[in-house]
Structure formats: C-alpha cells, structure tokens
Amino acid sequence: MRSKLMVGNWKMNGSLMANASLLADVLAGMADVQCRAAVCVPAVYLAQVQTLLAGSAMGLGAQDLSAHEAGAYTGEVSADMLRDFAVRYCIIGHSERRQYHAESDVTVAIKAQRALAAGITPIVCVGESLAEREAGQTEAVVKRQLAAVIHANGHCISEIVVAYEPVWAIGTGLTATPEQAQAVHAVLRAQLQAATAHADRVSILYGGSMNPANAASLLAQPDVDGGLIGGASLKAPDFLSMLKAASR
Numbered sequence: 001m002r003s004k005l006m007v008g009n010w011k012m013n014g015s016l017m018a019n020a021s022l023l024a025d026v027l028a029g030m031a032d033v034q035c036r037a038a039v040c041v042p043a044v045y046l047a048q049v050q051t052l053l054a055g056s057a058m059g060l061g062a063q064d065l066s067a068h069e070a071g072a073y074t075g076e077v078s079a080d081m082l083r084d085f086a087v088r089y090c091i092i093g094h095s096e097r098r099q100y101h102a103e104s105d106v107t108v109a110i111k112a113q114r115a116l117a118a119g120i121t122p123i124v125c126v127g128e129s130l131a132e133r134e135a136g137q138t139e140a141v142v143k144r145q146l147a148a149v150i151h152a153n154g155h156c157i158s159e160i161v162v163a164y165e166p167v168w169a170i171g172t173g174l175t176a177t178p179e180q181a182q183a184v185h186a187v188l189r190a191q192l193q194a195a196t197a198h199a200d201r202v203s204i205l206y207g208g209s210m211n212p213a214n215a216a217s218l219l220a221q222p223d224v225d226g227g228l229i230g231g232a233s234l235k236a237p238d239f240l241s242m243l244k245a246a247s248r
C-alpha cells in the first residue's frame, strides 16, 4: 500500500524569520505524524530550509526548475543546482506556472525529465479550469497533460508523483468533493496503468483548497494518496492537522 504523501507549497511566501518560526512549530508537532511529508519552498530559501529540516522527517522540495540543463538562461535554476541542496521533490507544471509563465505540456514534460535525471521526484500537476469542467472536458484535459509527461519519460513514469489540482479550486476556497476528486484520480490511475506495470507505486495527490475540515474525507478516497497544500501549509496548526489526518 502507498503511504500518504503530504506536501506544502509555500508559493511566493516567507521570509528568513517567518520560515524559521513556521518550521519550528511544524517540527515540534511531528511526533504523531506517520505519513511522508515535505515542504516546497522558494528557491532562495532552500539553503536555510535544508538546515532547518536537517535530521527531521520533513522532506525538502522546490517549486519549479529549468527545462535547460545549464548555461545562458538568466534567472533560471537547474535540477542539478536543486540537487546540491538535497532537494527531494520539485513541483512541475503548477497551474500558476502554466497560466502566468505560459508553460506548455511539452515544457512540463521536459522539466519532469530533468528532475528525474537529477534524482528529484517531480510532482507533476494537472487540472482543468472551471470553463473546461463546465464544458465536460475534465477527463480529456488531465489525460492530455499527463500523456505528454508519460510520452517523454517512458519507463521512468512510475517514479513521478502526480497532483490533481482543479484550477478552479486553487486558492479559491472551493474544493472538489471527495467523489469528484476520486473520479479524476481513477482516470489518472488507469492512464498510468496503461503506461507502466508499476502504476500502483505512483502517488496521486489532490490539491485545491485542502484544509483541516476537508482533508480526512478527501484522503479516505482509494486513489487519493495525499495532498498538495498551498495556503493552509503556511499555518502550522492547520498543516499539522492535515499531516495527522494522513497518518490515520
């Protein structure tokens, strides 16, 4: 059985002082936590957070990496650079990057490849917009997004983590119902099963306004293997409450 994986996405939030305070509170409450857990932090804080997490059960993650290996790409951070800071996970193709940085399915697939080549687990985000859901295109959209990553990554595909994040649920306070989430997760699982004999190893996370009130019912679904949590991961009591819900 897959143990649950709970990942905080800090997005563009934090400061040296706020990070230290948040992680001190989270780490102090981890005694009862049995699930896998990580925080994906802004790149400039990787060194600080690596030190703060040393010796703890909390993994370190990044929020993006370059599609290029190295060279004249001003402002970019490569997968190998992330590896220098013992980064274990990297969010790839978050809807905010697809939307505000015009990341295509192909770019997302290449970034996942770069992560895997550096020994970093890509957390590949897929999800439909509200208009796409209302047009009955949810399944087609998420399958198209995942197909690009499967195509580029071949037999390594069982090494990725997938995050189903309906765009209409991210940061909006709207959450997919457990049944809506499970229906899409089942579609993604079936797509992975068609691509690899090891699809049962792939964790499929739900993301989109997950909070202490809705986490347990989402996590109770058979194909919901954990959560990708934005806003609520910035509040230690809320994040810990969800980590505990995933530990039951």
Ligand code: PEP
Pocket: 009, 011, 165, 169, 170, 171, 172, 173, 207, 208, 209, 210, 228, 229, 230, 231, 232
């Ligand atoms: C996210 O950033 O991936 C996310 C799911 O955000 P939120 O939990 O705030 O909706």
